[in-house]
Amino acid sequence: MLHGVKFLCSAAAALARLAHAILGRASGWWALLFMQLCPGPTSAATTTATAVPAPWQHLQPGRAAASSKKVHPAALAVDEKPAGCAKDQMPAPAVVLPAFNKQQGDKTAKAARGRPPRLAIPPPVACAPGVDPFGPAADRETDVATELEVQGEGFCLASRRGVRHAMEDGYGVIADHITQGGSRVAFYGVYDGHGGRAAVDFVADKLGKNVVAALAAAASTTASHRQQSGLLPSSSPPPPTGEEEEDETEQVVAAIRAAYLTTDSAFLSQGVRGGACAATALVKDGDLYVANVGDCRAVLGSRGGVATALTSDHTAGREDERRRIESSGGYVSCGSGGVWRVQDCLAVSRAFGDASMKPWVTCEPEVSRRRLTPDCRFLVVASDGLWNKVSCQEAVDAVSAAASSSSAAVGPCKELVALARSRGSRDDITVMVVDLQRFLQL
Template sequence: MVNITVPQNSPSSSSHYKSSPEGLPSPSPPATIKPSGSGLVKDYWIRSTTCTASSTADPKRKRQLKVDIPVVSYGHSGWLTSSSLTTVVEDPWKEVEVDGDGFSVYCKKGARDVMEDRFKSFVDFNGQHKQAFFGVFDGHGGSKAAEFAAENLYKNILTEVEKMGEVNIIKAIKQGYMNTDSQFLDLNNRGGSCCLTAIIRDRNLVVSNAGDCRAVVSNGGTAMPLTSDHRPSRQDEKQRIESLGGYVDYSRGVPRVLGLLAVSRGIGDQSLKQWITAEPESNFFKIVPEFEFLIMASDGLWDKVSNQEAIDLARSFCVGNDKLQPALACKKLVELSVSRGSVDDASVMIVQLGQFC
């Protein structure tokens, strides 16, 4: 078991970039998404969920068209099933709620013009029953890096696992992160993204992160952080940056790499790549009965809500009730952060670990 100390509340970095050294992409128009029916878990069979949709407009009608956002099932052998949600949207990421098979997600856009968070959920990962992949991605300088990571990181990890074997899964995950970073940089796109992933198989849990998205498990009701935030204020991260010829400077009260970026690891960030590494920190855990549920979230939650507060609030919806409501717990956590003044994008995923054991 690995014990990691993570600050309960760190200085707000609601804007990872003070100002993007490469500039920001043109913002998309604001909008909403409201799935029809009583909830995705009741109306759709979800095996894989990634939200990367974009909006379309008809210049003749001068108003938004209906667009289809596919929710698809994907296995190692190929596409299995497909269904779609038809909804009037401008920006489908303004608010997203998913209640899936053993996991729930709630995402809400903050004060920016563009929602930069993304997520990935993949149940029966690699064709294995009770094996799953989950990811939360927090972009900065635009959403392209987060979208790219959501679509490609799990594929790159799977490729490396097949090459190296599962006994080398930590090494395979690292190489998957590094390959994803290289592929994104080759596209010459702007911005970057923090990444947080969790792989579950055979009662084992491997959690990896590059950046300040955080994973916390409820260990019998006690908050147990499974990751440590990568911020320039961390002494080892500061030393690493300085050893490479960089420096950490405060801007708006927040320590930033070269006075610009408030995180020290992630994919992308081409202009700062000398100091911003995509190498993740990974930790391996045996899932014990005391592990009730896992919270994976972007810093839009953790900047305003402590680890224990998050577990306490979520636990009343996720443990010991006849009618569990983890999706509502995700939403309540985001609402708590907003009520405390957060203007950042926020994405919260709760994984019911017992579903995979």
């Protein structure tokens, strides 16, 4: 029985040496375990197993006297012979790794498992040299007035900032302008920006000028056609026929569309983010041309108190807009709040800017024409901060009541702003009321 135990222990020691040779330092723990449990071969006179000295007892003969001094196991050489061991009793060489190495490795592994993934930082927006990608007006947003009241020539305006973000509404007016062909025109616009003030400031500054320039180009083309027809520039043209009047209307509509697209292209060329909705009104030779992109709206107030919406909001929920977007490769979706969005992002389907949403969000405006009559009293042009809480008829009724009871010039606009705020509107609100009676004599 004793010889069998000795044989098994010798075999275990031999396996430990082999494991150490194959696995290196990692096998030292197993070799130590086997050598502590199993003794090596002894002389025939020995009747009990001899315990293998612990690794920290492997001292050189010269250090035996100083055995009371503690020596780290890693400082021992693997080829040193323990004191009191015969040549054939040499235990397998073993290297004991310090315990703190394993603990440090465990901590490193845990830290690696708990480390969050790398942040994917998008590349910077490509902009023209010297252009701020966050908009040239980004540093001026805090300077925009919370409340604004304007009394101009033939119009009044009131604007109030919302409670959730910086003021992003704007407006533009060209009150009285004489074109190259001798026509007197007036231009009014209300703009609602999103993603900053860059787009709304740009459109408010450029759109009206581009409309006037496009009209001048159209008038120049008409004058050249008249000269080719044998009419002198100073001669009075005959009253236009129905066909000629239709051609002139088409020219004006084409000029407005060209001005919208030119303004949008110029803004996109700057590489600035954001966008803007718009509703504009052009009065020329007694005709009213109304255009819009997005959810700004223009409503006509008649003498009988009837409200007539002259624009239709461009939203992703409109059936024709959905078909247009899908035919160009995009899609619309309805979120949990019941709001339809283009590409799960934008609630309006037409706007200036929004470069990342092209071509699904276009700036092609819808333009309508109406001949002004004595029944046409005023025009209400406002951002969606008003129309989300006030209907078209309520707006006309409020303006009619305020115009008759208030002595303040901007009273009707202030009444509408206050009405929308009282109903919980948290958005920016801009309301412009244009007097149409003054254009009847033109």
